[in-house]
Amino acid sequence: MAAAQEEAEPFHWRYDHIDDKNFDVRGHSLNILLTVFCILIFFTLLCLCFRCCRFRGARSTDAATGGPTSRALRPVALDAEVISNFPIRLHRASPTGDDVQCSICLSSLVEGEKVRVLPSCGHCFHPECVDAWLRTQSSCPLCRASIPSGDP
Numbered sequence: 044m045a046a047a048q049e050e051a052e053p054f055h056w057r058y059d060h061i062d063d064k065n066f067d068v069r070g071h072s073l074n075i076l077l078t079v080f081c082i083l084i085f086f087t088l089l090c091l092c093f094r095c096c097r098f099r100g101a102r103s104t105d106a107a108t109g110g111p112t113s114r115a116l117r118p119v120a121l122d123a124e125v126i127s128n129f130p131i132r133l134h135r136a137s138p139t140g141d142d143v144q145c146s147i148c149l150s151s152l153v154e155g156e157k158v159r160v161l162p163s164c165g166h167c168f169h170p171e172c173v174d175a176w177l178r179t180q181s182s183c184p185l186c187r188a189s190i191p192s193g194d195p
């Protein structure tokens with residue numbers, strides 16, 4: 044009987060004093076909870092940053108290797124060898140007297156000046172202007188006609 048009371052009492056004792064201690068524990072656990080919450084937020088942000096970096100890294104490596112995402116986004120550049128094969132001729136003033144401009148640098152093409160002719164559309168530009176353009180794009184800067192990289 045006594046043993047049964049002893050067994051029952053601690054339970055009672057705890058239950059009675061839980062109100063008093065609860066405030067202590069609550070004040071304490073609130074700090075702990077806040078700390079845990081902060082750590083959770085910190086790790087969540089860390090994970091997000093990590094994922095973001097990985098996504099960017101994947102995209103940049105894709106761009107470097109010419110992967111499927113970059114192929115759709117980045118225009119295909121032409122080789123210097125292909126560009127140098129495009130014909131260069133001396134510019135002749137148009138018979139109608141119209142002022143012909145290099146649409147890249149917007150300066151007028153002078154009679155007798157060297158111009159590079161694009162094979163796909165026949166548009167003329169300064170060789171140095173269009174060479175720099177074709178190293179990043181494979182289309183005519185004026186009419187956007189695509190220039191096949193294998194075109195002589």
Ligand SMILES: [Zn+2]
Nearest residue numbers: 145148169172
């Ligand atoms: Zn030019």
Ligand SMILES: [Zn+2]
Nearest residue numbers: 164166183186
């Ligand atoms: Zn053109």
